[in-house]
Amino acid sequence: MNTDLTDQVHDAFVRRANDVEAPPIDHVAFEAKVGRARTRRRAGVAGAVAAVAAVSAVTLTAGLGLSDLTATPAPPVGSSAPDPAGPVAPLRSKVVWVDEGAVTIFQRGATYAFGYDDLGRFEDAYRTVDGVLVIDGESGLVRMRLSGDGTGKAPLSSRRVTAPVDGAVQAVAVSRDGRTAAWLTLGDQFVLHDLVEDETVATSEVSPGAAVLAAGEDRAVLWDRGRLVLHGDGAPLVVPTSDAMPRDADLAGQVLSVTEYGASGSMTTRFYDVGAGEPAGLPGGEVPAGPGALSADGTRYLAETPEAEEPALAENPAAVALFDTGTGERADFTGLPLWVHEYVWVDADTVAVTGSDLAGDGQDERRDVYTCDLGSMRCVLRAPDANLEDRAPYLVGGYAG
Amino acid sequence: MRDSDEVAFGDFMAARWTALFRTAYLITGDRHEAEDLLQTSLAKTFVSWRRVRDKGAADAYVRRVMVNTAASRWRSGRHEQATDVLPDAGHDGGVESATTQVVLWQRISELPPRMRATLVLRYYEDLTEAETAREMGCSVGAVKSQTHHALKRLRSSLGDEMLAGISQGAR
Incomplete structure (x- = not known):
């Protein structure tokens, strides 16, 4: 019976597939999605599955396993109009996860979920100083403010506040401190917005096809008209890179990292001093590393290493290392899992890594959480299989708050 | 991404769009969902294109991304039913x-x-x-x-x- 039924299932699929007409490729929509995918990878996502974790130093140094934590049911947000943004109260937790049904924070040994089901599917999410900024399914921005610590002294709350812009955006980047957001409107206008003061601090016209690669505290780096350009409230500054669009870029402190492909396909990341005057390459600041994340002060770069050719279908594992942006010196971690899926800065002295030591099937599903101390360069398993079996959380953490 | 990679990916997308769309449609059961799922999956693939060593296996890579992307949407509970009614x-x-x-x-x-x-x-x-x-x-x-x-x-x-x-x- 199974054989007959499976034949019929096959026939049903083939006939349905042949009956459906494929739409033409929407190149505009595709380019927008590419922009978001680039931004997502820059947040530290490795692999095809966008699942990321960050772990607060406070939580982990207390020795708590995340698998022991319990989730508070998500209260419905409802569809009421957002509140005015008002004064910002920084969210203390550095640990923020997002999936399609909730924002979750880790705080004082427990997880707390804030529902936002009314948003529907989201395209991307970013940690801000007081919560998260989400690109919803219509490419609009939604700002959510989170507060509370779950102890009863500070009640948990989540609420939508007025988004910094109405209408659709092409791509967004948020600074490491979560205080500044940059985006491109569909009308190709670049906007730099102070999320604390809730005011736009810079705008400029850019060319169609421009992309926001990263945001800093007072500026952002864009790929525009075949050049890498720093946009802020002053005159745009061109970064002296090659003509090829960089694979990735990050901006923190007074340092810009730019990852490019070499002629042989090798990846190289260069560091630029963007502190004052014209951007200039840092002496020794060129390393054989892929996309990564700068520390908040820009002095260190956490990145995929050349041996981290990670494709989800390939055989070899991923790896990350730490680079000095001034000298290019590399430091390797000990105790990393065989597969590294994501990595993120927790604070100036700690990074968090998720991954697994599974060699075969299932390595993509498992998310063990490690923290790595930058003093000893040693990674320690903190939370085996971090309770994610049926979720696809997305990191929006790292330094903010 | 290097120009040659972009060209290669463009060729791949143009050649495989219809076939992959059909798979996306069968997975989602909805044409609009299928188009969105495929666009998203191709965008993710494009960003990782250089890392897809065996370009001959690119279909498999995209399908894997599609399934994983769809899975995260399913977990939200908002895409449970295939609803399209196609002409017979x-x-x-x-x-x-x-x-x-x-x-x-x-x-x-x-x-x-x-x-x-x-x-x-x-x-x-x-x-x-x-x-x-x-x-x-x-x-x-x-x-x-x-x-x-x-x-x-x-x-x-x-x-x-x-x-x-x-x-x-x-x-």
Whole structure:
């Protein structure tokens, strides 16, 4: 019976597939999605599955396993109009996860979920100083403010506040401190917005096809008209890179990292001093590393290493290392899992890594959480299989708050 | 991305768009969802294109991204049902066969998304259990289990009369 039924299932699929007409490729929509995918990878996502974790130093140094934590049911947000943004109260937790049904924070040994089901599917999410900024399914921005610590002294709350812009955006980047957001409107206008003061601090016209690669505290780096350009409230500054669009870029402190492909396909990341005057390459600041994340002060770069050719279908594992942006010196971690899926800065002295030591099937599903101390360069398993079996959380953490 | 990579990816996307769209459609059951899912998956693939060492296996890479992306959407509980009603193009086996196909498709559409995706990869893409497991990011055992339960559900929901028709038609 199974054989007959499976034949019929096959026939049903083939006939349905042949009956459906494929739409033409929407190149505009595709380019927008590419922009978001680039931004997502820059947040530290490795692999095809966008699942990321960050772990607060406070939580982990207390020795708590995340698998022991319990989730508070998500209260419905409802569809009421957002509140005015008002004064910002920084969210203390550095640990923020997002999936399609909730924002979750880790705080004082427990997880707390804030529902936002009314948003529907989201395209991307970013940690801000007081919560998260989400690109919803219509490419609009939604700002959510989170507060509370779950102890009863500070009640948990989540609420939508007025988004910094109405209408659709092409791509967004948020600074490491979560205080500044940059985006491109569909009308190709670049906007730099102070999320604390809730005011736009810079705008400029850019060319169609421009992309926001990263945001800093007072500026952002864009790929525009075949050049890498720093946009802020002053005159745009061109970064002296090659003509090829960089694979990735990050901006923190007074340092810009730019990852490019070499002629042989090798990846190289260069560091630029963007502190004052014209951007200039840092002496020794060129390393054989892929996309990564700068520390908040820009002095260190956490990145995929050349041996981290990670494709989800390939055989070899991923790896990350730490680079000095001034000298290019590399430091390797000990105790990393065989597969590294994501990595993120927790604070100036700690990074968090998720991954697994599974060699075969299932390595993509498992998310063990490690923290790595930058003093000893040693990674320690903190939370085996971090309770994610049926979720696809997305990191929006790292330094903010 | 280097120019040559962009050209290669553009060629790949143009060549494989229709075939991958059909797979996306069977997974989602909805044309708009399928288009969005495929665009998103191709965008993710584009960003990682250099890392896809075996470009000949790019279809598999995209399918894997599609399944994973769809899975994260399913987990939100908002994409449980395949809802599209397509015009029936007619079938060689007559009215009875066509009716069977329509009912069978409806029953497949009512399966949980992961079961449906498993069937799509196994019986539309004709992947082995191991290949299906790799693309779904799960164990072979999970594929066997999903397939078993999916077929069991179909048998149960189709009823004896319909199953008899299927068996007869298969002879």
